[in-house]
Amino acid sequence: MAPTRTRARRADAERSIALIVAAARSTLSCDPDATVDDIATAAGVGRMTVYGHFKTRPDLVEAALVDALRAGEETLSAVDLTGDPRDALSRLLASSWSLVSESAALLAAAEKVLPEGRIRDLHAGAADRIEALIRRGQDEGVFRTDLPLTWLVNVIQHVLHGAAEELRTGRLREAAVAEVVTRTVQSILAS
């Protein structure tokens, strides 16, 4: 239970926090071991300003993760998941592959500093949506049922992670990623 603030935050503080969280997301996605100073520099603020808003580094990592998951949730909920599950899956992947792969890296950063249960709580809702879609596809007979559902969900995340890596190392152009990812995942799920 956070002690209620005596007064609303000032606008500049609000802006600083937003800058810091955004910098934490992008910095930690590239380097899970980034220091508080790295993040402060990336945000264009002093290290002390960061500590003014986040008590400890784990607090900051958690804030970054929460923000990324919130953004992901927002993007995912805007996708039309009705109709043929295969088409829905393509739409889902096209609009969210980069976000999911970013979250994957952030998740790795979080696993080092946050208690296990905390992460599971935060991340629970995110995977639910794709799981539901796969289950519907299975019910309609267009997705395979010979492998565990949890495995299918997880292997898709790893494929996205792999795609992000190919992009980083320049073996795959950004324009080609969505196509490659979609084909690969469709192959994995096809019944």
Place this chain on the structure above:
Amino acid sequence: MAPTRTRARRADAERSIALIVAAARSTLSCDPDATVDDIATAAGVGRMTVYGHFKTRPDLVEAALVDALRAGEETLSAVDLTGDPRDALSRLLASSWSLVSESAALLAAAEKVLPEGRIRDLHAGAADRIEALIRRGQDEGVFRTDLPLTWLVNVIQHVLHGAAEELRTGRLREAAVAEVVTRTVQSILAS
């Protein structure tokens, strides 16, 4: 050019080195940031003994990587890769999935401390074998050709990595891994 030793190593030293390298492989596979002390403890020797044989931590990481790649090479070369590429792939995966996924984790540890080129040199031969197999499958018309070869090789490694994670977190039993991995990879490669 290493200065030639005046005399052969003593047997107990040889044994210590083997223990240390083995401990480094297993420890770094779980935690890429494991300290020299962690590894020494896992090996059942003192930290100073480690420094007696490996000048620096990067040297130790490299030795662990080299050893893992050598073991992988050994296992892979024992696999019969003739006949139907799909069957050959199954045999390859069955006998090497755990080794490859261990190498992947070790590789991540190595990337933090070794120069980029050094890693590429060491790892070059390993992926070649599976790449050759996939190419043969493509030539014979049983593997897809609509995705880049480098992507196919890489995504397989990520699938293996995902399987290793499922195993660690207990969502997949060890006995089931080979089956799940094989089915998944076959789906990805099928033309």
Place this chain on the structure above:
DNA sequence: GTTATCTCGTACAGGTGAGTACGAGTTAGA
């Protein structure tokens, strides 16, 4: 049994990052 080698504890130096303390200067908001 002699000797060079090996093991490994203690102790140290150097570096780095987390988090705290203080305080001077700046700015938003009423």
Place this chain on the structure above:
DNA sequence: TCTAACTCGTACTCACCTGTACGAGATAAC
């Protein structure tokens, strides 16, 4: 304009890890 809130630099403490130095005791090899 007045004040509380915010920014952020300097300067610390604390903890941890790396790598080195020294040295006493164990042991493999001859």
